[in-house]
Amino acid sequence: HCGRHMSVSYSGRSKERLACDMTRNQWGEKQCQSFNAKSLSDLAQSLLLQAIAPASIELSLQAFANLDQDRRVIERQHMQSVERAQYESDVAYRRYEEVDPSNRLVAAELERRWEQTLREKKATEETLDRFRSQHQEKLTPSRVSQIEKLSSDIPRLWNAETTTGIDRQTIFRALVECIVVETVGRTEYVHLTIRWSGGFESRHRIMKPVLRFEWLESAPEIRKLIQRRKGEGKTHAEVSAELNREGYHSARCSAFTPVIVSSLIKQFRAEENVKPEERELASWGLRDLAHELGLRKETLNTWRRRGWVHAMKESTRWTFWADEEELKRLRKLVDHNRQGLQKTPTKLTTPIINHPQKNA
Structure with a gap:
């Protein structure tokens, strides 16, 4: 409702509660909103496991492969731009060398054009260097096999006693940027907008217990x-x-x-x-x-x-x-x-x- 962060509190192992108390704590106003967070926690966990399920992993690997192919296409286009700029620079240089030095106006114009092509060539080379510096990790066949093998064990690993809350938070925060929560009056419904890494947003409606x-x-x-x-x-x-x-x-x-x-x-x-x-x-x-x-x-x-x-x-x-x-x-x-x-x-x-x- 107010755009501020909600805080979580716990009463026992399964009674987590989300509350927006900043306006009340700082200015003595009414509490913005609060509700039992179990339904939100269950939904978020379910969606996360779907996102890293074997089928989703396969799609992600395919998307990664497509991105790698697109990257090679873009790199080839940058290389062609560098080659074209090099050719135009060479042409401008030959024209400048062939002009009669006594014809100063023509020589000055050809020199100006040659310098312009040199600047354009340098700009295309810098663009290519920047693109190549944006390193994209390569997925070797062995790493792909390892990812596919682990993806089938994720639900078991997620719920294992050896998996800590910090581990789950690290995974979750790598996939989700934020969750926007809005309670619907005093009713049992809560509207959610989950903003995933990469910009995609999914919208959901969950229920919370009510007192009356x-x-x-x-x-x-x-x-x-x-x-x-x-x-x-x-x-x-x-x-x-x-x-x-x-x-x-x-x-x-x-x-x-x-x-x-x-x-x-x-x-x-x-x-x-x-x-x-x-x-x-x-x-x-x-x-x-x-x-x-x-x-x-x-x-x-x-x-x-x-x-x-x-x-x-x-x-x-x-x-x-x-x-x-x-x-x-x-x-x-x-x-x-x-x-x-x-x-x-x-x-x-x-x-x-x-x-x-x-x-x-």
Whole structure:
């Protein structure tokens, strides 16, 4: 979104996360974007292994051979230019030598032409020298055979325990110049542009887990399908199977299961039972609300303990409650400049609304 570099962080062996935090860290603005990087890592690895697969290696060797042939053609053209310039220089010299010295004007003109051909000859020779100095490594038959043999073992070598992360980075950076990442709002989709060495760009779309079902791009269609099929008396297993056949996915970007369908049905029923005056009340996960406010999760947790924001523990997670009016208050609290030990105004730290279950 902003053109800056994203940073990676790890939580365990398989939980890498990409985040663009520069504007937040330097100027206190909201976080630009962040997402679980596993899907990007898997895609990048798959594309890289395709790029160095035996079939791709064969094409690359053929392309290298074609480039070598083209190089010889260009070199021959440069050599012909040098030969032509040498011939024209020799002709100009003979004409200059044959002129009558007493005819000064003609002699001066022929001398000027001879010097011009000498300069052109020198320029063509320098061009040929520069071209030859651009060394292109030769691929001997033995080296080609070695490359072809290694290419069939690349997936095994790539995943071997002896292959370090630095080894993989070195290979990857030799093939890829950069990856441009753009999350699509709060949906599960991420747009990627991979710029490969040599200038080619490939475009892809991957998915990332989202915290709420409503953020799925296809959430309205999924909801209608579930409610329609349950109205027809279908089982959870039948509904989940149909969702998977239609190509839908859950908020975790996984296939639907009867358990997930059952959970969504409960969620839909709970939403239908909410009183009209309470329907504007929005629930947030810790990470989600922190992202919305541009805060660190630790700061938001501190606010929760102080009672500055309403939250309720559900199972092992905290659910925060904030509608648009409450979000305005929290944003003012974020923007409030606390100097020294001065007390934060009570109107900024007092929640406007209460959790609906607390009012029951």
